[in-house]
Amino acid sequence: MPTEWTPVKTYSDIVYEKCAEGIAKITINRPEKRNAFRPETVAQLFEAFCDAREDQRVGVVLLTGAGPHADGKYAFCAGGDQSVRGSAGYVGGDGVPRLNVLDLQKLIRSMPKVVIALVAGYAIGGGHVLHLVCDLTISADNGVFGQVGPRMGSFDGGFGSSYLARIVGQKKAREIWFLCRQYDAQQALDMGLVNAVVPVAQLEEEGLKWGREIMQNSPLAIRCLKSAFNADVDGQSGLQELAGNATLLYYMSEEAQEFHRAQREKRPPDAGQFPWLP
Numbered sequence: 001m002p003t004e005w006t007p008v009k010t011y012s013d014i015v016y017e018k019c020a021e022g023i024a025k026i027t028i029n030r031p032e033k034r035n036a037f038r039p040e041t042v043a044q045l046f047e048a049f050c051d052a053r054e055d056q057r058v059g060v061v062l063l064t065g066a067g068p069h070a071d072g073k074y075a076f077c078a079g080g081d082q083s084v085r086g087s088a089g090y091v092g093g094d095g096v097p098r099l100n101v102l103d104l105q106k107l108i109r110s111m112p113k114v115v116i117a118l119v120a121g122y123a124i125g126g127g128h129v130l131h132l133v134c135d136l137t138i139s140a141d142n143g144v145f146g147q148v149g150p151r152m153g154s155f156d157g158g159f160g161s162s163y164l165a166r167i168v169g170q171k172k173a174r175e176i177w178f179l180c181r182q183y184d185a186q187q188a189l190d191m192g193l194v195n196a197v198v199p200v201a202q203l204e205e206e207g208l209k210w211g212r213e214i215m216q217n218s219p220l221a222i223r224c225l226k227s228a229f230n231a232d233v234d235g236q237s238g239l240q241e242l243a244g245n246a247t248l249l250y251y252m253s254e255e256a257q258e259f260h261r262a263q264r265e266k267r268p269p270d271a272g273q274f275p276w277l278p
C-alpha cells in the first residue's frame, strides 16, 4: 500500500506533509532552480522543521528535493539562490539581506528527532551542507555531491567544513573544498558521506523503510544519542543539548518530583527515600 501523505500547510517554496506512521516529509519545491533556496525557502523550511520538532507523534523527518524538473534532471538542493544574492547575504521579498540558512542547519542538528536526507541528483554548495547536517543520508544512484564556494565567491567555514572533516577526514574535506569537484553516489558512499545508495525510483520507499525501523525504537534513547553525538563535536552548545536531556530525564524522575512538590508545599523534602547509587 502506498504511503498516504497529508499536507500540513501550503507554502510557496516547500511541500510539508506527514503520514500516520510518525514520519514527516519536507520537500524543497523549486525544481526549476535545482531547488536552490532563497530566504523565503529557508524561513518556510525552518517553520516546518519547528512544527515537526513540536509534534509529539513525529519521530523522523525526511528532507528531500522536488523532481525531476521538466528537463529530466533531479536535484536535492543547489544551495543559496544566486539570483537574489546581494552584498550582505540573500535578499528576500522584504528587501532584507540574510544568512538564515545557518539557523536552519542548527535546528536540524539539534532537534530531538531523526532527520534523513533523501538525495536525488545534485546536492551542491549550501545544498550539500544541508544533507551533511542531517543525521542520515540516503542517496539515489544519480546523486551528485560537491562544494562550489571557492569557484563562485562563497564558503561555509562552519558545519560545512569542520563537520565535513569529521565525517570524511581532513584530507578529503580539504580536497572537496579546494578543488570543487563533483562526486557520484558510489564515491560518496565510499567516503562515508552517505549511508546507502538505492535506485532513484526507490529513494522515498527506502527512506520510509529506515524511518519505520527508527520509529520502533526508544524515543528517549535516540534523543540522548543524537545529543551525545553532537556533544562530541559541538563544544559548549553540544554539552548544553546533552545536559538538557539529563535535566529532562531528571524532571521525569520521582526524586525530582518529590523535591519540586516539597518546595511548592513549603515542607522539607523526603530525601531519605532516594538512594545514593554507586
Ligand SMILES: CC(C)(COP(=O)(O)OP(=O)(O)OC[C@H]1O[C@@H](n2cnc3c(N)ncnc32)[C@H](O)[C@@H]1OP(=O)(O)O)[C@@H](O)C(=O)NCCC(=O)NCCSC(=O)CCC(=O)c1ccccc1C(=O)O
Pocket (backbone or CB within 6 Å): 032, 033, 034, 036, 073, 078, 079, 080, 081, 082, 083, 089, 090, 098, 099, 100, 101, 102, 122, 124, 125, 126, 127, 148, 149, 152, 154, 155, 156, 157, 158, 160
Ligand atoms: C547544480 C548544478 C551543478 C546543476 O547544473 P545543470 O544541471 O547543468 O543545471 P543548470 O542549467 O546550471 O541549472 C538549471 C537552472 O537552475 C538554476 N540554478 C541552479 N543552481 C542555482 C542556484 N544556486 N541559484 C540560482 N539558480 C540556480 C540555473 O540558473 C538554471 O536556471 P536558468 O533559468 O535555466 O538559468 C548547477 O546548476 C550549479 O552549479 N548551480 C550553482 C551552484 C551554486 O553556485 N550554489 C551556491 C553555492 S553558495 C551557497 O550555497 C550558499 C551557502 C550558504 O548559504 C552559506 C553558508 C555558510 C555561511 C553563510 C551562507 C550564506 O547564507 O550565504
